[in-house]
Amino acid sequence: MTAHEGRVGRRRASSRAMLEEAACELFLEQTYAGTTIEQITQRAGVSRNTFFNYFAAKSDVxxxxxxxxxxxxxxxxxxxxxxxxxxxxxxxxxxxxxxxxxxxxxxxxxxxxxxxxxxxxxxxxxxxxxxxxxxxxxxxxxxxxxxxxxxxxxxxxxxxxxxxxxxxxxxxxxxxxxxxxxxxxxxxxxxxxxxxxxxxxxxxxx
Known part of the structure; x- marks a missing residue:
């Protein structure tokens, strides 16, 4: 089991916090340009609609x-x-x-x-x-x-x-x-x- 997989079931503060953490991880791993919103939501374990409930664009993260x-x-x-x-x-x-x-x-x-x-x-x-x-x-x-x-x-x-x-x-x-x-x-x-x-x-x- 990877470190990320070990975090999936852990309850965190909010969907926004989960998205912020996931985005930062991905930006560090594969750069900002190499990261999509879909990858962020998948890493965070939330839907694409949830992303847009908090952010209007990827840059807002x-x-x-x-x-x-x-x-x-x-x-x-x-x-x-x-x-x-x-x-x-x-x-x-x-x-x-x-x-x-x-x-x-x-x-x-x-x-x-x-x-x-x-x-x-x-x-x-x-x-x-x-x-x-x-x-x-x-x-x-x-x-x-x-x-x-x-x-x-x-x-x-x-x-x-x-x-x-x-x-x-x-x-x-x-x-x-x-x-x-x-x-x-x-x-x-x-x-x-x-x-x-x-x-x-x-x-x-x-």
Missing amino acids: LWSGVDDSVETLARELSNLPRGAHVMLGVRDALLATATQLTPGAIPLAITQWETMGVAEELQSSGLARFLRLASVLERHVAAAQLGSPARVPAQPAAFAVIAAAASAAGAWARAGIGRDPLVDYVAAAITPVCSGFEQVLGSASR
């Missing part, structure tokens, strides 16, 4: 956990106290979100992209995630400044902060075993950006 962070960020932003410094609040919300991205919640593809052969796919499908996160920030920054005489341009601010966070995630992934927590990389990257925009607001309001 690469970002499971990261996609959840979009909702987490929106929630953290909504929990910021009224009257808080806009861009410093953005920093705090992003750091709270990054803190929740523990190693178990970060897709293996982020750190094993070479072995899985997913470099191009991560770049392609990553753009949609970048834009989604930037959109959440843009709406918050715009809404938080309603009625304020001094305003930060919401879209450039959002894109600058998310670009810095994405760069930090890339540096974290390349750092290898023994790396510091992801949130430390994100803090170092976004704090100067958020502080810079906050200083512009302070200068304009004086």
Whole structure:
């Protein structure tokens, strides 16, 4: 009996978790391009329909956990106290979100992209995630400044902060075993950006 066959009868957390595990195993064994959705569902022991209950496409499996962070960020932003410094609040919300991205919640593809052969796919499908996160920030920054005489341009601010966070995630992934927590990389990257925009607001309001 193979190691995989020994796992088939074991009850695991959810069909989604089973699909994520099966996909990562297959991507490591035969690369992303060499793996089909059918192979993933067979390895996970679920139906093709079950796959599409959780993921719209094979590439979405690469970002499971990261996609959840979009909702987490929106929630953290909504929990910021009224009257808080806009861009410093953005920093705090992003750091709270990054803190929740523990190693178990970060897709293996982020750190094993070479072995899985997913470099191009991560770049392609990553753009949609970048834009989604930037959109959440843009709406918050715009809404938080309603009625304020001094305003930060919401879209450039959002894109600058998310670009810095994405760069930090890339540096974290390349750092290898023994790396510091992801949130430390994100803090170092976004704090100067958020502080810079906050200083512009302070200068304009004086």
